Amino acid sequence: MKKFSELINKLLLTSSRNRKIDILSNYFQNTSDPDRGYTLAILTNELELRNIPISRIKEIVFENVDKELFTLSYDYVGDLAETISLIWPHKELGSLLCISEIIDVLRNLKRDDVNKTIKYYLSIANETERWALVKLISGGLRIGVSSRLAKTALAKFSNKKLDDIEKIWHGIETPYNNLFNWLCNQGPMPKIDLLKTFNPMMLANPISKNDFKTLISSEFIAEWKWDGIRVQIILGKSSVKIFSRTGDDISQSFPEIKNGSDSMVILDGELLVGRDFIPMNFNSLQQRLNRKKVTQKHMDEFPAFIKLYDILYLNNEDLRDKTWKSRRFELEKWFKKNNNNYFDLSNVIKFSSWDELSNFKKNKIIDDQHEGLMIKKIDGSYIPGRPKGYWYKWKKDPKNVDAVLMYAIRGHGKRSSYYSDFTFGLWNGNQLSPIGKAYFGFDDNELKVLDKFVRNNTIKKFGPVREVEKTFVIEIAFDAVNESNRHKSGVALRFPRIKRLREDKPASEVIQLSQFKSEFL
Amino acid sequence: MKWIDKNLHIKPINTHIDPYKPVENAIITHGHADHAKPGHKNVLATSETIEIMKIRYGENCAENFQVLPTNQSLKINDVLIKFFPAGHILGSVQVLTEYKGEKINFTGDYKTTSDQTCKDFEPVKCHTLVTEATFGLPVFQHPNENEEIKKLLKSINLFSERPHLVGVYALGKAQRVINLLRQQGYDKEIFIHGSLEKLCEYYQNNNIDLGKITKVNLTKKKDYNGEIILAPPSAIKNIWSRKFEDPIICQASGWMSIKQRAKQSLVELPLIISDHADWNELTKYIKFTDAENVYVTHGREEAIVHWCKMNKINGLALSLSGRDDEEQL
Numbered sequence: 001m002k003k004f005s006e007l008i009n010k011l012l013l014t015s016s017r018n019r020k021i022d023i024l025s026n027y028f029q030n031t032s033d034p035d036r037g038y039t040l041a042i043l044t045n046e047l048e049l050r051n052i053p054i055s056r057i058k059e060i061v062f063e064n065v066d067k068e069l070f071t072l073s074y075d076y077v078g079d080l081a082e083t084i085s086l087i088w089p090h091k092e093l094g095s096l097l098c099i100s101e102i103i104d105v106l107r108n109l110k111r112d113d114v115n116k117t118i119k120y121y122l123s124i125a126n127e128t129e130r131w132a133l134v135k136l137i138s139g140g141l142r143i144g145v146s147s148r149l150a151k152t153a154l155a156k157f158s159n160k161k162l163d164d165i166e167k168i169w170h171g172i173e174t175p176y177n178n179l180f181n182w183l184c185n186q187g188p189m190p191k192i193d194l195l196k197t198f199n200p201m202m203l204a205n206p207i208s209k210n211d212f213k214t215l216i217s218s219e220f221i222a223e224w225k226w227d228g229i230r231v232q233i234i235l236g237k238s239s240v241k242i243f244s245r246t247g248d249d250i251s252q253s254f255p256e257i258k259n260g261s262d263s264m265v266i267l268d269g270e271l272l273v274g275r276d277f278i279p280m281n282f283n284s285l286q287q288r289l290n291r292k293k294v295t296q297k298h299m300d301e302f303p304a305f306i307k308l309y310d311i312l313y314l315n316n317e318d319l320r321d322k323t324w325k326s327r328r329f330e331l332e333k334w335f336k337k338n339n340n341n342y343f344d345l346s347n348v349i350k351f352s353s354w355d356e357l358s359n360f361k362k363n364k365i366i367d368d369q370h371e372g373l374m375i376k377k378i379d380g381s382y383i384p385g386r387p388k389g390y391w392y393k394w395k396k397d398p399k400n401v402d403a404v405l406m407y408a409i410r411g412h413g414k415r416s417s418y419y420s421d422f423t424f425g426l427w428n429g430n431q432l433s434p435i436g437k438a439y440f441g442f443d444d445n446e447l448k449v450l451d452k453f454v455r456n457n458t459i460k461k462f463g464p465v466r467e468v469e470k471t472f473v474i475e476i477a478f479d480a481v482n483e484s485n486r487h488k489s490g491v492a493l494r495f496p497r498i499k500r501l502r503e504d505k506p507a508s509e510v511i512q513l514s515q516f517k518s519e520f521l
Numbered sequence: 522m523k524w525i526d527k528n529l530h531i532k533p534i535n536t537h538i539d540p541y542k543p544v545e546n547a548i549i550t551h552g553h554a555d556h557a558k559p560g561h562k563n564v565l566a567t568s569e570t571i572e573i574m575k576i577r578y579g580e581n582c583a584e585n586f587q588v589l590p591t592n593q594s595l596k597i598n599d600v601l602i603k604f605f606p607a608g609h610i611l612g613s614v615q616v617l618t619e620y621k622g623e624k625i626n627f628t629g630d631y632k633t634t635s636d637q638t639c640k641d642f643e644p645v646k647c648h649t650l651v652t653e654a655t656f657g658l659p660v661f662q663h664p665n666e667n668e669e670i671k672k673l674l675k676s677i678n679l680f681s682e683r684p685h686l687v688g689v690y691a692l693g694k695a696q697r698v699i700n701l702l703r704q705q706g707y708d709k710e711i712f713i714h715g716s717l718e719k720l721c722e723y724y725q726n727n728n729i730d731l732g733k734i735t736k737v738n739l740t741k742k743k744d745y746n747g748e749i750i751l752a753p754p755s756a757i758k759n760i761w762s763r764k765f766e767d768p769i770i771c772q773a774s775g776w777m778s779i780k781q782r783a784k785q786s787l788v789e790l791p792l793i794i795s796d797h798a799d800w801n802e803l804t805k806y807i808k809f810t811d812a813e814n815v816y817v818t819h820g821r822e823e824a825i826v827h828w829c830k831m832n833k834i835n836g837l838a839l840s841l842s843g844r845d846d847e848e849q850l
Contacts, residue, residue: 012780013789065659066831072824073660079781086660086778131780410758410787417763464785 001096001125003031004039005132012143020145024153028180034100037175040154042099042136044147046174049106052114054138057084060118064089081138084122085131094124096133100175106137158183163200163384170247171197195236198247199266199312200384204374204391211392212354221324221378222349222357225371225393226307227282227480228272229289233306235261242271253291254304257342265334268310268382270346273302277344281368283482307346308335309374312382320382327382349373365396371479372396398477400499401516404432404507405472408454409464411439418447419454419466422498424474425489426513432470433489433513441477441497449501450474473502473510481520489513491521524620527839529627529651529818531618534597536565538616538627541841548602550629551613552577552692565589567604569612569727573692576719591640607631608642609796610693611724617645625649626810627818632795633802634666637704638697638729650812651839654820655797656775663775663799669792670701673771676790677747684745684765688754688772688788691717693796695751696724698773699731701794702749712737712745714752714761739764754786775799804828 007027014020024043028036041047058080061070065087077083096102102121109117122130135141151169155162160183171192172179181187231250234241240259242251254271272279273288280302288294288302311331312320319327328348335345351357361373372395380390403424411420421439425432442450450472457469477499484492491513525531529538536546543560550556550566552573557566559582564571568588575582589595591614594603599621604614609630616627626647633642656663677685689695695717702711710733713721718736725731737750745765756762757770772788775795783791798806803825807815814835817825822838829836 009780012784013791015787015789066827068827069659069824072821072827073658076658076821077660077779077781082780083660086662089659127778417758417760 001099001102001129001132003027004035004042004099005126005129007039008132008135008141008143009128011145015144017149020149021153021156024145024150025157028154028157028183033177033180034175035098037177037180038100038103040150040176041174042141043145043150045140047103048139049103049137051109052106052118052137054080056114057118057134057137060115060122061088063115064119081131081134084134085127088122088130090119090123092120092123094120096121096125096129099136102133102136154179154183164189166200166384168192168197170199170243194266194313194316195234195239195264196241197234198232198243198249200247201230201232201245201268202310202382202384202391203245203386204393205386205388207375207392207394215354215392217351217354217357219378220375222351222360223309223346223374223376224349224369225374225395226270226272226279226346227369227371228270228279228285228307231269231271231306232312233257233267233269235259235263235265235267237264250289253288253294255294256299256304257306258340261334261338263315263334264313265311265315266313267306267308267331267343268312269306269308269343271304271306273304275303277305277307279307279369282480286482305342305344307344309346310382322381323379324376324381325378361394361396367396370396395479398479398499399481399520400475400477401426401520402473402475402502402505402510403435404470404510405450405453405468405474406432406434406470408450408466408468415447418451420447420451422450422474424476426511426516428489428513435487435489435491435513435516436476436478436493436496438476438496438498441499442501446498446501449503471507473505473507474498475500475502481516483521491517524623525618525625529839529841531600531620533620534600536597539629547583548616549574550607550616550627551610553610553630553690556629559583563587565595565602567591567612567614570614572723573612573720576723577692592643605643605645606640608633608636608639611639611696611727611729613639615643615645617647623648625651626812627651628653628806630655630797631806632798633806634663636697636796638693638700638724644806644809647810647812649814649816650807650810651816651818652803652807652825653797654803654817654822654825656795656799657803657817657821657825659800659824661775661778661795661799662801663778663795664793666701666794667705669773669794670698670705672790673702673749673792674705674707676769676771677749680769681747683747684768685747685749685790686757686762686765686768686770687749687751687792688757688770688774689717689751690774691753692720694773694794696721696729696731697796698751698792698794699734700729703730703732707749708732709748710735712748712750714750714756716753716756717751758786800824807834808832 010023011020061084073087074083121133125133151165152162154165168190172190178190182189230245232243240251240257242254244250273285274280284302311327314330372393375392375394377390403426405422406425407423408419409421411418423434423437425434453472454466454468458466459469460467476496478493478496480494482492524533536548537544538548539550539556540547546563547561548565549570552570557574559578561583563585564583565587571586589604591604591606594601601619603617607613607615607629609632615629618625624647626645630653631642635641689698699711713734713736715736721731721734769789770787771790771792773792773794775797777783777791778793815829817838818841826836826838
């Protein structure tokens with residue numbers, strides 16, 4: 001447990017991504033199985049200890065610490081695991097088992113033994129180990145390590161390709177002994193069950209002005225980039241699995257999508273809500289996302305369907321190395337045979353020049369349905385990741401609004417001495433209401449101007465946050481606006497970035513929130 | 522506490538302890554800015570505290586200075602005043618006052634653990650204790666400071682290609698960290714931010730071993746890889762720190778026991794070194810004094826007051842304003 005707790009402590013306090021990768025890669029190199037596998041599972045959120053609820057831990061703490069003193073401390077510290085680790089009053093001799101053994105003990109604890117064992121563990125642990133132990137039980141480390149970063153470290157320590165690790169990731173299980181055997185060249189690449197496993201998706205690069213000069217239009221086709229969420233659908237004999245772009249299984253949220261297929265198939269498409277295959281806006285789709293329980297009312301109001309883009313597997317045949325053209329042929333053939341209410345084909349848009357496509361985009365785009373166009377190479381295969389030269393996204397023109405700078409926070413790593421994370425707002429009567437945050441879009445010189453303004457015009461500090469004089473206007477570019485009841489202003493911007501500094505513009509000329517809503521919502 | 526009010530005003534002799542605003546007569550417990558303010562008419566303090574005030578605010582920061590050495594009594598009218606070492610920083614004292622047989626002790630800021638940069642804390646019995654509570658929560662249990670210093674030395678060994686920027690308050694913490702490094706056998710040159718210079722010099726003049734210390738000169742090109750550089754936290758957050766290439770940001774403070782706090786301040790290597798009493802020291806000392814009444818001047822008062830209640834001691838929070846500037850703890 002010492003090694004594990006020191007690892008996550010170091011990761012928490014390190015802000016550089018590269019350094020985190022180094023720390024993790026060293027750990028994987030110098031730790032044996034199954035400890036490193038369990039650590040990997042914890043870091044990637046694949047491990048849950050359901051048998052010990054956090055309320056039980058609190059109960060144990062209250063048996064040993066005055067409740068009022070604990071509450072005051074928790075208010076101050078703000079993190080439960082940390083509060084418990086610091087306040088725990090007992091110290092006993094002994095040392096904690098290693099991470100895999102601890103997990104094994106915790107998983108198999110009998111109900112009656114829980115309190116005694118946890119109390120003993122808390123007492124023999126040092127403060128960092130206690131913190132790690134409570135985090136392990138409560139789940140969710142929140143130490144700024146994504147699952148992608150952990151896998152990047154795996155690739156680094158083993159010299160294997162990240163893509164290959166991603167390919168099998170969703171088919172392997174804790175504590176990943178077969179994975180580590182392969183990574184250490186002591187075994188074959190693990191075989192995975194296709195019907196259960198998410199396959200990493202092929203993603204597009206944004207198209208640039210220069211690309212239009214170099215790319216030959218006749219080698220490409222286009223499709224609408226539908227404004228939903230990208231999904232992978234795996235249909236088995238009687239099963240349906242829907243995965244989000246990041247590999248999360250979201251099948252449960254969309255029970256109406258049933259299997260009408262007679263064959264095993266893996267499809268790529270866009271999940272949308274709407275009737276007769278006409279999509280409603282993204283905001284409506286959001287009503288269906290992140291819900292564990294789906295009610296009939298929700299399904300009636302916002303019925304889900306999928307626009308199909310691609311086919312990856314058919315009857316155990318991997319089609320990913322075939323060209324887009326032949327995959328499309330297979331997709332259309334499959335679609336004809338398996339027509340149902342949940343699947344629609346995404347149309348192929350043909351064009352003879354980039355100008356023609358540009359005009360098409362301008363005239364036919366529907367703001368609520370399309371995010372822009374996808375441009376795909378006709379003879380390109382399906383390559384996981386974001387390979388250059390195959391798929392491009394041509395987003396609709398960004399929208400712009402001038403807003404007033406309100407708050408700033410310092411950045412991380414290279415930017416740690418700069419205020420580089422900005423909150424901005426619009427007028428709501430004579431008060432400003434924040435509408436979003438942005439931490440990129442500006443160049444180095446603009447950052448210096450912003451940083452200087454923040455330092456010289458701070459009116460209040462809340463911990464790391466500085467509130468500034470409401471005088472600096474910045475032009476914000478964004479892709480779309482959604483209604484949001486999570487934000488006080490009632491709006492949430494998609495992909496906001498700082499486009500320009502408007503030092504010339506007085507804050508009083510920034511528009512009212514109500515005007516913004518009527519213009520963009 | 523009939524003869525002393527909530528602003529720590531000793532009524533029979535019209536004297537304030539650590540007043541926040543300029544007053545006629547002030548007793549100053551130590552030189553930190555939230556306790557020692559310029560502009561009083563008469564100041565009573567230890568010679569070290571007076572010297573520190575003069576370094577920081579100028580020779581004329583008060584009209585008259587009167588020195589009272591520790592463990593000597595001074596009687597003004599019917600009030601007896603005696604200073605006891607507080608172990609916080611050089612010159613810091615507790616102020617014991619006695620009037621008509623009632624003893625009230627003001628701790629000022631204190632710690633009970635040993636520190637080579639100042640006199641060791643001396644406990645005193647009293648009827649009423651007026652205490653600080655900067656770290657007055659049971660989550661604050663400071664570790665051994667030598668173990669913390671070893672962490673810094675270990676990191677210097679491990680990352681000898683990176684400068685180690687250590688955030689310290691200019692008075693007290695800076696000198697203590699340097700002294701602790703010397704105690705661990707670190708005999709290399711230690712670099713300091715300009716704002717630490719005068720106070721380090723003053724400590725050295727008081728025979729406190731700081732070894733070779735050099736002011737950072739950023740106009741000259743120098744390689745600070747593997748060196749220890751001490752600077753106030755504000756300078757580390759500021760443009761000043763941009764001149765160092767890829768530094769490891771460290772901070773020496775009692776707050777560093779809270780990881781989220783360290784993370785929030787972008788501190789990579791937290792060093793839990795505090796010049797204040799932790800929870801155990803605070804509560805142990807309250808018990809030792811046999812005080813019937815405990816007044817808490819500043820810090821996390823609620824928890825100490827609650828603890829007093831649990832231990833059948835009268836506790837009350839004074840919530841003095843202007844205290845608790847976290848940078849200097």
